[in-house]
Amino acid sequence: MGGQLGFLYRQLTFRPKPRSQSTSLANKTALITGSNSGLGLEAALQHTSHSLPHLILAVRDPSKASPEFEVEVWPLDQEDYISIVAFGKRVIGLERCGYVLLNAGVTMLEFSASSKTGHERNVQINHTSTALLPLLLILTLTSEGHSWIPFHERPTPDILAHMDEPSTFGPLMQRYYTTKLLNVLWIRGLSSRGRKRGGGRCFVDTVVNHESSHRDYLSEQAVVKPSGFVLSLEGEEVQKRFWRETAELLRRVEEVDLPSFVD
Incomplete structure (x- = not known):
């Protein structure tokens, strides 16, 4: 069962399998x-x-992080x-880093422009900053909702x-949900260029048990197909154009030095 009704049904009936002890x-x-908080904390x-x-x-805001176990809390403002x-520089300085889970995001139901970048905040936080982080780390998380939206913006010469x-x-x-579709398009573009590196239980299952699922979209602990649009010829054309738009936007950020494969 696909679509929004299928999603609601699975939300009510699917129980993530716990990892073996x-x-x-x-x-x-x-x-x-x-x-x-939320899924990230779980x-x-x-x-x-x-x-x-x-x-x-x-x-x-590190002051709002109060876990019941010993961890490091690092500041990261995805509007800055x-x-x-x-x-990114701090992460690169780590001796090792086994898993990176890009969970941060917002759901703004009214238009709001970021005071720091000027871009619409859903796009800035959910897509642009989430697209930049993997480039800095050379190592995303999206949503089934990417398949539900009409994506009226796709014919425009500059989507962002x-x-x-x-x-x-x-x-x-x-x-x-449109920003989640943008995530899928960006990651599919990134996976064809960069080196192949690799509720809460689903997140952990993704990074621990699906290290070989390069470029794949996962839902409910299984590899599934993304939306029909993403897999269509039109989707492939929009993906290539959108990659160029996002890369050009990030090149204009003075602080960012993009990898050479971001052509």
């Missing part, structure tokens, strides 16, 4: 963004139950490119600039 994350470091708790020795919570670049216009915002959750 024999699963060990010893000698690993895990980094989770947006991890001071994923952190799941990691610590499997002998993980080093956990980094990346949060916008200086904060993102500083965070068009989405900064308040008149394009759309009703209810439409903009949020």
Whole structure:
């Protein structure tokens, strides 16, 4: 059963399988963004139950992170490119980092432009900053909702600039789900260029048990197909154009030095 009704049915009936107690994350470091509450915090708790020795919570406001276990809490403001670049340099300085889970995001139901970048905040936080982080780390998390939206913005010559216009915002959750489609398009583009590196239980299952699922979309602990649009010829064309738009936007950020493969 697909679509929104299928999603609601699975939300009510699907129970994530817990990791076997024999699963060990010893000698690993895990980094989770947006991890001071909600699914990010639950994923952190799941990691610590499997002998993980080093956990980094990346949060916008470290004072709001109060886990019941010993961790490092690093600041990361996804509306601030200086904060993102500083965070990336700090991660690169780690002796090792086994898993990175990019969970941070927002759901803004009314149009709001970021005071720091000028871009619409759903797009800035959920897509642009989430697209930049893997480039800095050379190592995402999206949503089934990417298959539900009409994506009216796709014919425009500059999708990101068009989405900064308040008149394009759309009703209810439409903009949020559009940013999740942008995540899918970006990651599919990234996976064809960069080197192949690799509730809360689903997140942990993704990073622990699906290391070979490069470029794949996972839902409910299984590899599934993304939306029909993503797999269509039109989707492939929009993906290539959108990759160029996002890369060009990031090149204009003075603090960012993009990898050479971002052509």
